[in-house]
Amino acid sequence: MTYGLYLYGIFPAPGPKTLDLEGLDQQPVQTQVIDQFAILYSAAQQERYLASRRNLLGHEKVLEQAMHAGYRTLLPLQFGLTIETWETVSNQLLEPYHQSLEHLFEKLSGQREVSVKLFWDSAAELQTLMAEDAALRSQRDFFESLRSDRADGKSLRMDEIVRIGQAIEKAMSDRKQTIIQAFRETLAPLAAESVENDVLTEQMIYNAAYLIDWDAESEFSQHIEALDHQFEGRLKIRYNDFTAPYNFAHLNS
Template sequence: MSSLYLYGILPASSVQLAAEGLDHQPVQTHEMHGFTFLYSHAQQDRYLASRRNLLGHERVLEQAMEQGYRALLPLQFGMTINDWATVEQQLILPQGEKLKHLFVKLEGRREVGVKVFWDAEQELAALMASDADLRAKRDQLVGKPLGMDQVVQIGQAIEQAMQERKQQVIATFQSELNSLAVEVVENEALTESMIYNAAYLIEWEAEAQFGQQVEALDQQFEGRLRIRYNNFTAPFNFAQLN
């Protein structure tokens, strides 16, 4: 038996799915102990986490959801097996009940994501324009001999003010969006310009309302921020085995 690449798990039987997986391989299904695994025949010994491969993995899961299989547990990218006995012994038998609980949690719900970016230089300029005391401290750095302690003190004051400015933005998003979600996961920022990165588990039919609230936040900040909203993704953040 050649190795198999796994994409995700469904709590369903008799799954009829039309999807293309990695290396243009057709996605197939395998039922085991009440779970249905989505897989394709692996054409590589090891799959590198390239953009193409990652998007291919996610696309299979999205196609399953688009075709009506909304309660889906995504598996980690790059998972290959040599036989189904390994899955049974290492996943189904020890973790089967937890998998069932996750399906109950995800039933009728979906994950959406919000990433918020800002221009640090633009924010600093706006901060200085609005804070006369801080502006005066900064101006002390220009053309005057200052001791190291003074330089550090002024730098720390600016850094703290920028952090407070960032937290005000984050708090606004939290207050407007968190109440619309069943559960929220806040992830680390992926770039220097990203100031907030959150995933929300919401009721499936509540996406329109959630999207409207994101749009309202974008208008509220009047172009000051760049907001990336993903309204359709597999529930990676809410399908974790504890």
């Protein structure tokens, strides 16, 4: 039993013709051309696809394999999109957004999306901060001594406690922003566009995507390596040198 068609992405017509790809539920991937657009799809075997790791990776794999095969200009569709008829696609997407789709194809032609995620060890960074900032270390140590030993009759007012905490927090924020700014200033000039997304974990300090020329990835990765060397020992960098351009394929009505 099938549940209509599962859609992966849109290419300029004629789109992929000779691909031998396996989509979700081991279904063969096919191409449907409507007007100036070619849509990659497979038969849907489920009424609703759960956003499991396996399904998400399967969706992305189809798009990435098509792009690696030479069909580089792609508008990826959101995961889990199924339809019953092609008329739905024409009426709800291709016709009302025809001009926007053409503009996106122009923007994405010859481009690829890469992503950079930065992680640090906040405890280790705080320890380094204290080692480098004698004045701040002295305030912190004085506060800690009073917390552990009240016999000397000394006490800190609440505003002093808050002030010390705020000073440490600001110093940590400044260190974080120095790192982030170094990446921005180095990488942004190499990209046509960039998007900064929300950080996903407490240890993640930067999460960005860049739209770069397809053949400029080698130069881009060299700058990533140079930044890694610049902040050696302080960061873990997760760099994805190729993905479907989800961050740069937003339709405007």
